[in-house]
Amino acid sequence: MAFAPEQVFTDEACSERVFDEMWTANWWWKIQELLPKGATIAPLILSSDKTQLSQFRGDKKAWPVYLTIGNISKEIRRQPSAHATILVGYLPVAKLECYSEPMRSLAGYRLFHYCMSKILEILVEAGENGVEMVCADGRVRRVHPILAAYVADYPEQCLAGCCMENRCPRCAVKPDDRGSPVMSVLRDVEWTLKILDEHKRGQEPPQFERDGLRAIYQPFWRYLPHCNIFACFTPDLLHQIHKGVFKDHFVKWCTTIIGEAEVDARFKAMASHPGLRHFKKGISSVSQWTGTEHKEMEKVFLGILAGAVNSEDIFVKLEIQEHFNIPKLHSIVHYVDSIEALGSLDRYNSESPERLHIDFAKEAYRASNKRDYTEQMVMWLQRQEAMWTRGAFCAWVKDQQGLIDGERNNSGSESLSEESESESGAVPIPTPTSSAPLYAIEKKAPFKNVTIQCLAVDFGAIDFIPALTTFLCRNIPDINAYAQPKFV
Ligand SMILES: [Zn+2]
Structure with a gap:
């Protein structure tokens, strides 16, 4: 975990800067300057994504909002098992049939912003003045979640x-x-709020239409301190580049020029090489294109095209594509800004929320009785979380014990308790008298449905019944209150 921004360079002369984790990028530096001395920033990374809960009943949807922080390294954030991302709430997926058709979508937008501002309300005060928090390293810091x-x-x-x-x-x-590679004026929070306010008052500002705004007068980010929502939108490599620009456009254009059979033949003819996937049937037969498949195709696609096409810009000349006014193509002009502000793009993919849906929405839905499920899902998740926290605590206690045992073996037991107490301020946890036994058994039973007598007679396990009786009496103390187990 990082609690302060850094700058990383490839050389001693600091001529080439590296942007990687969020703390190596510029946003953190910029906000740090706006906060009082000694303040610690917790850069919040929110994600929201509507998802279907069941494959067969299309109307069952959930709209989870997830939260993680940029202080945690990408490597850890990436692992669902690390629990570095938490669910902060479900947004309502309402049909809003009480509204007339023309008003319905606007009411939906406003409902989204209302709910988000309720969820994030606590951040207004906390972001402004900071909150004292115990951090993972045990220190107390004044943290500003922004x-x-x-x-x-x-x-x-x-x-x-x-x-x-x-x-x-x-x-x-x-x-x-959007098809021309020009930088336009970036959207501005103050300016946008001003136009929305004017529009609300009925002044009909021309910029409202010009900037393509929607009549949402209380956006959830209005009172969030130091938040520029427009700069918060991170590029989405999966949908914009791999599925969008590459698969939906580029592959299609090129296949039209070269022909499907030739593209397949070239993929088949590609020499195999470690690290490269060989598409031995070509790509036209691939029915399910996953993110991994796209990346594998992208690695060799330039090689596929070599010699097959003219090197000049010919999509327009050959009338394959009339214009490049494509939103996903335009989004690329913002990539450099985004990387310089928030770090490399690999962990801002919308692949991550899709993976989280399994734990935080689909599993929870499956555990419900499918009626009024949202409350049940929340309850189920709270229990899961409690169990996980307890498990993590137990693992931590065990680790500590391991450390203490290790030290005790090294330095003798008497001096240890004083030392460790004075060094870390922690009281050593007493070691249990005997360590828990480990059993290694086969995963699959070679013989099934074997009677207990058969164990003794056929397999000669004559101690089995007395051993099982002793085990049960020792481990289930109340068993004597019911009856002495008898095996026949
Ligand atoms: Zn743009």
Whole structure:
């Protein structure tokens, strides 16, 4: 975990900067300067993603909101088993049939912002003044939790940014200009709020239409300190690059030029090499394209094209594509800004929420009776979390014991308790008298449904019944109150 920003360079002269973890990037430095001396930032990474709960009943949906912090390294955040990401709430998935059709979607947008501001209400005060927290290293710091990144798919980015879906949630580029590689003016929080307020008062500001805004007057980020929601939207490599630009557009264009059979033949002819996947049947027969498949194809795609196409820009000339006014293509112009502000993109993928849905939504739904399920899901998750926390605590106690035992063996038992007490301030945990026995057994039984007599007669295990009786009496103390176990 990191509690302060850093700058990393490849050389001693500090000429080449490296952007990797969030604490190596510029956002953290910029916000640190705005806070009082000694303040610690907890950069919040939120993600929200609507998901279906059941494959067969399409109307059962959940809309979880997840939270993690940039202080934790990407490597740890990546592992679902590390529990570095938590569920902070479910947003309502309401049909809003009480509203007339034209008003329904706007009511839905407003409901989203209302619920998000309820969930994040606590951050207004905490972000501004900081809260004293005990950190993982045992120190107490004044921590300012500040929203730094928001991971969501394109429609949800537009929803959070209060803009129409034909616009860019980061900048005010015109809908027709998204094909040109130009930088437009970035959206600004103060400015956007000002226009929304004017619109609310009925002043009809021309910028409202120009910036493609939606009439959401209380966006959830309005009062969040130091939060620029538009800069929070991180690139989504899976949907924008791998599934979007590469699969939906680039592969399609190239296949039209070269022909499907030729593309397949070239994939088949590709020499195999460690680290490269060999598509021995070509790619036209691949029915399920996963993120991994895209990346494997991207590695060799340039080689596939070599010699087959003219090297000039010919998509337009060959009338394969009329224009490049494609939102996903436009999003690439913001990548460098985003990397410099928030670090490398590998952990801002919308793949992570998709994986979390299994633990935090689908499993929870499965455990419910499928009626009024949200409350049951929350209860189930609270119990799971309690069990996990307890398990983690027990593992920690065991680790500590291991350490103490290790030291005791090294340095003698008498001096140890004083030393460890004075060094770490922790009282050593008493060691149990005997360590728990370990059993190694086969996973699969070679003989099934064997009677107990058969164990003694056929296998000669004559001590089995007395041993089992002793085991049960010792480990289930109340068993004597019912009856002495008898095996026949
Ligand atoms: Zn843009």
